[in-house]
Structure formats: structure tokens, C-alpha cells
Amino acid sequence: MRIPSKASRRTKSADPRELRKLRADVTAAFPALGTDQASELVPGKEELSIVKLYAHRGDAVTVYVSGGNPVLFELEKNLYPTVYTLWSYPDLLPAFTTWPLVLEKLVGGADLMLPGIVVPPAGLPQVQKGDLCAIVLVGNRAPVAIGVAAMSTSEMLTSGLKGRGFSVLHTYEDHLWRSGDKSSPPFIAPLTLDPPDVSEEKGSVQAGPALQDDMKRLTLEGKEEENGEDQQMCGEKTLPEASEDPGVRGLNPNPADSKTLQEQMDELLQQCFLHALKCRIKKTDLPLLTSTFLGSHVFSCCPEGRQLDIKKSSYKKLSKFLQQMQQEQIIQVKELSKGVESIVAVDWKHPRITSFVIPEPSPTSQTIQEGSREQPYHPPDIKPLYCVPASMSLLFQESGHKKGSILEGGEVRMIIINYAKKNDLVDADNKNLVHLDPILCDCILEKSEQHTVMKLPWDSLLTRCLEKLQPAYQVTFPGQEPIVKKGKICPIDITLAQRASNKKVTVVRNLEAYGLDPCTVAATLQQRCQASTTVAPAPGAKDSLQVQIQGNQVHHLGRLLLEEYQLPRKHIQGLEKAPKPGKKK
Secondary structure, eight states: OOOOSSOEEEEEEOOHHHHHHHHHHHHHHOTTTHHHHHHHHSOSSSOOEEEEEEOTTOOEEEEEEETTEEEEEEETTEEEEOHHHHHHOTTSSOEEEEOHHHHHHHHTTOOEEGGGEEOOTTOOOOOOTTOEEEEEETTEEEEEEEEEESSOHHHHHHTTSOSEEEEEEEETTSHHHHTTTOOOOOBOOOSOOSOTTOOOSTTOOOOOTHHHHTGGGOOOSSOTTTTHHHHHHHHOOOOOOGGGOSOOTTTOOOTTOOSOHHHHHHHHHHHHHHHHHHHTOOGGGOSEEHHHIIIIIIGGGSOTTOOOOGGGSSSOSHHHHHHHHHHTTSEEEEEEETTEEEEEEEOTTSHHHHTOOOOOOOHHHHHHHHHHSOOOOOOOEEEEEEEOOGGGHHHHHTTTOOTTOEEEHHHHHHHHHHHHHHTTOBOSSOTTEEEOOHHHHHHHOOGGGTTTOOEEEHHHHHHHHHHHSEEEEEEEOTTSOOEEEESOOOOEEEEEEEOGGGOEEEEEEOOGGGTOOHHHHHHHHHHHHTSOEEEEEOTTOTTOEEEEEESOOHHHHHHIIIIISOOOGGGEEOGGGSOOTTSOO
16 A cells, blocks of 8 residues: 555654654564664654554554654554665665666556566575565665565566566655655665676576666556567566676686686685675674675675676575575574574684785786776866956056956066056165055055055065955866866865764765765765765755765765875865764764
């Protein structure tokens, strides 16, 4: 049953008993959250409103509202998160990917049909019939809908990805979303950078590019039989087995090496697994979803120039590999919620972890990296300039400049010096003093000074002239023409903000002015800080984005901007907000 588009409603505030019960229900429904995160989602100190919606046919829907946004809703005694909640906890539910065109159909009330599913390189998430799932769009992990799986993952693959996949309960832009602040989905970087168009599992189905062209003709709700042939042509493609693959891109196996491709992939998987445990995972990160462990930690430990593909290993699936690691007593894996496994314990004293040596990046891999990557970032050259206002046009008229002329500081000083010498304004007895004629008086003196100040030292005269000019600046990026703009360049602004349950986040704005892509910065910080990041429009700034990172990450952000991007400190404000040593972030 969908959330009603129109309904009568009744609102009340939650009492302490209801808050405690709701927190316990959230922990039971979503074990991956943990007690602390459940407390953040259902804060005790803030007022939580309970809204009762009654659909036309009498069905009751309970909506829990915190901070002005609906965060949870209860339907037929089952608890569900809203898209607002999933934007803060994107890994709360197993996620399935679809195309942006399909979202229009979902918002219109359709269920999600399997031909609209995009199969990622790592394969579809493992779910059972009746499991609650999130639906995301290609290129962004921010969920746009939630639904109940109409069949298990194995049944989906067996069916050739035909039929109804999910009964959709709630979507972005529906009535429930409109009851909040109506914010758009943030950008949350995908866990891997691999394009979502390759699936190497035998018998699986790839949603090819043709699906996008034909998506408007794709009937999502109950008409798959009518258009079955059409869907098969645009959405179904059987891919070759791994043995037919002419090689793994980026793996670069040595032909002289006697090891098979499978043995090499087993070694690479073991190496990335131990590297992730030794360098990236902390005790406070547990329990950790196995999907998050793979996407955010294991893949990122893969050496440059190589590509990890579990399906080409002897394990074939991550779950089988983790079972083997559990048998060796390196980790402990549990199914905290139905069909969703998490790593709950790690033995960091295990000999395999303590003896593991982090591999040095080879010159070959560095060469491959430089050759395949985009050009490295170089900070722009920023030069302050001055614009002649109408009030000072007479002073600059003799030098051939008029209102609106853009000048460098050195040019301004030379014009003032030449003007004073040409008009015999330098004091004959003291060459350091300059007499003020009527034009200089009108340009640089305040009204109260015009009858009392007759002379000024050179440095004071020049300083006053520069202060009276309008600010401007020139930005020059390597290999590009200079860009001149009026006003002062806005510094990169770093601030700390409080969210629900006093949760602290770091917000950074104005990255675009320095040639930095907010999405790239967000993806980099997500890896370095091991914290969730979002990209959203900056309030009050047209065509500008802001990056939000969970926790106080000013220290990491400062190192990235100052050391790696080599931006001058004077163009960054807010670095002093970094946590002091020894204090909790």
C-alpha cells in the first residue's frame, strides 16, 4: 500500500515512553544501525512529533517527524525509514540501482519492474522475498525510493530479470517527502568507480545503454508481458563466462608467471582484505556491513593499475571468502538482519594481520596511474586588482584611465606618484610629504578632514588611494586565459554545524572559485575520513554546491587543501576549528 496522496491527519508530541519504545523498535527493525545511531535517529532531547494519517479507505499510517522532516513511518505494524533518513544512513538497506527516467514512473505510483534494474559489477545485493530495499539512481548512492522485494535475488536472476521486482512504498517527491523541507537528494559517491554496465555472472542480465533510449516505452506496472519482446531486446544480454574473457583490464598479468589468473586474483583479494583490516578498520567501525567493507575499504586498497574482481577468484562471492576468513578466526561475521551480513569482530592480533606488510606502490603502477588519470590539480594564481570608481575618475583621468578601469597595485602607485610630481605636489622641504590639491582632497579625504589635512606622507597617501578604489581580482588557472572579476574573491569557507541529536558535521563552501569539483572533494574525503559525505546546493548561493562531512573533519580538510591542493592559507577560513589534540572530534 502506498502512502496516501491525500489524507486526514492528527498530530501530537511524543512522550518519553513512546520515545523509548520507538528507539527499541528501530534497533530491532534495523540492527545494522546500532544503539548510538538509533538514538541519533530518534533523539531524546528534541521534540518528536507523531502524525497519524488516515487514508480514504481507513488505513492508518503513523509518521514520526524530527527536525521538520519525516524520519520514519509505520504501516501495518511495520517500521520503515523515509528518504530523508536514508540520505543520512545510505547503507541502512540493501540498494538496487535504476535509471533516472524510471524514477518518474515510480513517483507516479508504479512499482519497479526488473527490466529497469541496473546490474553493477559486483552483482545484485543478496535479498529474500519480502526484504525492505532502497532504490538508487545510476551514479549516486542517495536513495530515491524504498520498496519490498517481490522475489529473492536468485529468483530475479533465474527469471532473466523479468517481472515485478519491488512493491514501492515511498519515493522522493511523493506526499510524505513533501511534508518535510522538500530538499533534493544529496550526491553520495558510489562505493566503486567501475561503470555500472558490466556483469560477469553467468546467466545474469545487463541493462544496456539501449534501455535508456527505450525507457519511456517501458511499462513498469504489470505490462511486461505485452512488451516482453521489446524489453528483451533492450534489456537482456547474456555475457560470456570469465574463461572467455581475454583478460582483466588493469591486472597486467606477467605472461612468464606460472600462476593462473584465478590464483593471482586470490592473492590480490587476500592482500586487499588484510590491508583494509590493518590500515582502515577501527574497533569503533564495527559492526560493519560486508557490502560497505568491500566497497569503501577493500576496493580502495587495490594497488594502482590492478582491478579486483572477486568473481574471477576461486571464491566467486564475497560471502564465501569471508566465511573462509572466519574459519581462520581472523574475523567474525553475523547476519544482524535478514539477508544482510556484517563484520562484528576482528582479531587484530592474528598473525596474518600482524605479519602483513603494506605493499609499496611500484613505479610501473605510478606510471599507469599518471597516464590514465586526469591532469593533477594545480592551484590558480590569484592576483588582487583595483577598479576605478566614479568618485576617483578625475585623479586617474590624466593617465588615460576612466571609470571602471582595472589596475594592478603597482600601476596605481605609479599613477599617483606621477600625478603628484607632474602637479608639483611634493613638499620642497620634506620629500616624504605630498601637498593635497582639490582633486586629491575630494578623492581620499573624509569630509571632516578636508579643511584640516593639507599634507600626507607618501605611504599614507598611497594606502588611502588603494582603500578608496573598488576591489577586483584576477584568477588564472594553468593553461587557461585569466579571469577578471569585480569584488573580493570569497575564501573557501569551513564551518561546523549541529544536526539531530547534537551530531556534528563539517561543511565546506566556495570550492568552485578555486577550480575544485565539490563531488571530487567529497569522494576524496569520504575515503580519507571514512565518514559519509554529501553534496548539496549551498543555501543562498546560485549555482554553488557545498560538501558536508560527518563529524569534525577540519583537520583532514585542511591537510587536503593546504598540502595536496597547495592553496594559500589566506584563501581558507575556518581552519582554526579543527579539534585540539587529545579531544574528541
